[in-house]
Amino acid sequence: MPDRPRTSMAAPPPPTAEEWAFAANYTNKNSKGYRYSWGQQVRSMMGTAVEGPDQGVVRFRIEIAPDGRLTQLQTLWTTSAVAEQLARQAIQNMPPLPPTPTGKPLIFDKTISFSPFANDGPPIYRDDCKPEPPVFRNPFAWDGKSPQVVAAPTPTVPLDPQALADCLRQLPQDSVEAESASDQRLMDQWGSRKTGR
Structure with missing residues (x-):
């Protein structure tokens, strides 16, 4: 029985000039649009991903200077030396990027997936002006030495009216x-009761 052909996925197109223009002005959620466009630019330059031992995922910590220059690239972890090598080569050959939206250094972690079964789709922006949910901390955690105190949950703090108005002005219409x-990310995370995933 002949081997089946290996699954492959072509590299996605790089961000358009319009997408970079939006990303360069979107300040919400640690410049979310810029971070997404940066990852899309890298993946587009890595080429076709083919099923097999070379596929994988790499996560970087990145720092971008206010003028758009890369100032730090650190590999946090990787599942494929080939994926990491291709991603680093793409990053070295990236075209000049626009300045960061805030005019300050942009520091973030980014996972690049080099796989025929995964695609980093565009982010959803509609909830970006909602307050951050409180971080859960076990109120009963105790180190066994200090006095036991039940920690009160941290209240959610909404944006002040001016900050909310500035945030809402930047929100784009989410694409199909x-x-x-x-939806696909939610399905992958939680599965489907109908399919038993």
Whole structure:
């Protein structure tokens, strides 16, 4: 029985000039649009991903200077030396990037997936002006030495009216592709009762 052909996925197109223009001005959620476009630019330059031992995922910590220059690239972890090598080569050959949206250094972690079974779809922006949910901390955690105190939950703090207005002005209309990608991420995370995943 002949071997079946290996699954492959072509590299996605790089961000358009319009997408970079939006990313360069979107300040919400640690410049979310810029971070997404940066990852899309890298993946587009890595080429076709083919099923097999070379596929994998790499996670970087990145720092971008206010003028768009890369100032730090650190590999946090990787599942494929080939994926890491291709990603680093793409990053070295990236075209000049626009300045960061805030005019300050942009520091973030980014996972690049080099796989025929995964695609980093566009993010959803509609909830970016909602307050951050409180971080859960076990109120009963105790080190066994200090006095026992039940920690009160941290209240959610909404944006002040001016900050909310500035945030809402930046929100784009989410695309069908972004909605579909969000739904797929939820399906991958939680599975489907109908399919038993």
